[in-house]
Amino acid sequence: MNEVPILKIGSTLLVSIQVELQDDTVLQLQEDLAARITRTGARGVIIDISGLEIVDSFIGRMLASVAAVSRVLDARTVVVGMRPAVAITMVELGLGLHGVQTALDVDRGLALLSPDSGAAEDVLLAAVERDAG
Amino acid sequence: MTTTSPTTGTRQPVRDDSDVVRVRQAVRRLAQQARLSLVDQTKLVTAASELARNTLVHGGGGEAEVELVTSGLRTGVRAVFSDQGPGIADLDLALTDGWTSGGGLGLGLSGSRRLVEHFAIDTTPGVGTRVEIAAWAR
Numbered sequence: 001m002n003e004v005p006i007l008k009i010g011s012t013l014l015v016s017i018q019v020e021l022q023d024d025t026v027l028q029l030q031e032d033l034a035a036r037i038t039r040t041g042a043r044g045v046i047i048d049i050s051g052l053e054i055v056d057s058f059i060g061r062m063l064a065s066v067a068a069v070s071r072v073l074d075a076r077t078v079v080v081g082m083r084p085a086v087a088i089t090m091v092e093l094g095l096g097l098h099g100v101q102t103a104l105d106v107d108r109g110l111a112l113l114s115p116d117s118g119a120a121e122d123v124l125l126a127a128v129e130r131d132a133g
Numbered sequence: 134m135t136t137t138s139p140t141t142g143t144r145q146p147v148r149d150d151s152d153v154v155r156v157r158q159a160v161r162r163l164a165q166q167a168r169l170s171l172v173d174q175t176k177l178v179t180a181a182s183e184l185a186r187n188t189l190v191h192g193g194g195g196e197a198e199v200e201l202v203t204s205g206l207r208t209g210v211r212a213v214f215s216d217q218g219p220g221i222a223d224l225d226l227a228l229t230d231g232w233t234s235g236g237g238l239g240l241g242l243s244g245s246r247r248l249v250e251h252f253a254i255d256t257t258p259g260v261g262t263r264v265e266i267a268a269w270a271r
């Protein structure tokens with residue numbers, strides 16, 4: 001069984017899956033992530049799946065579970081880097097990934113999770129209000 | 134029984150999680166050899182992953198046979214998953230999106246049927262299950 005490393009960048013956990021995922025590895029990653037969120041108090045999780053050639057129902061369920069578990073633990077999960085062929089296949093398989101936030105790449109994922117992204121909206125809102133006022 | 138040569142086919146056991154990965158890799162290698170499009174490769178490998186897992190989890194283990202096939206002028210890949218497990222009593226139900234006898238998402242059979250050009254299933258309660266899939270280059 002291959003282990004998938006979990007990196008911590010500020011208050012975000014970053015997982016980049018670069019190995020062929022077998023089912024026991026998937027379950028291990030799911031457990032490790034929940035433990036790491038609790039232990040570190042991370043507010044965000046980015047799972048980079050650009051290295052994955054397929055996402056089948058087992059991997060899809062893990063992604064949805066991690067997103068759900070992180071929500072309960074007050075953290076947000078963003079799945080990034082899904083290949084187009086994988087996206088097309090997942091839809092046809094019937095995997096919706098409901099409740100899973102996605103972004104094109106790690107940078108955009110980080111931007112989504114950044115506390116400033118809320119602030120940026122406020123800045124914009126403030127500017128609009130200034131203009132209106 | 135079909136005979137397969139090492140370059141055009143493999144027969145491998147499906148006894149644990151690592152075997153499922155090896156089946157995926159064999160299917161991908163032959164799908165590339167058959168010049169399936171990237172999307173069709175991805176669909177075929179995904180279907181194979183679902184079916185190999187079913188062989189392992191529901192069938193109690195078995196084997197997978199993967200080979201290059203030709204149909205007229207087209208080249209393709211066929212994969213056969215077989216086990217001597219409990220079989221499927223109600224096939225229509227098992228092929229329903231979201232139906233699982235436990236533990237899964239219930240998308241393996243119904244979903245993989247959508248992903249490939251050819252899908253055939255032969256199952257007998259108490260005897261076992263055999264699922265055959267194939268896809269051809271366009």
Ligand SMILES: Nc1ncnc2c1ncn2[C@@H]1O[C@H](COP(=O)(O)OP(=O)(O)O)[C@@H](O)[C@H]1O
Pocket residue numbers: 183187188191192216218219220221227228232233234235236237238239240241242243262
């Ligand atoms: N090889 C098999 N042997 C016995 N039962 C099977 C086999 N493959 C599938 N099934 C049955 O069909 C159901 C649906 O399979 P599937 O769509 O892959 O969903 P899941 O594996 O998530 O339960 C399974 O829950 C199982 O009851």
Ligand SMILES: [Mg+2]
Pocket residue numbers: 183186187237239240241242
């Ligand atoms: Mg299944």
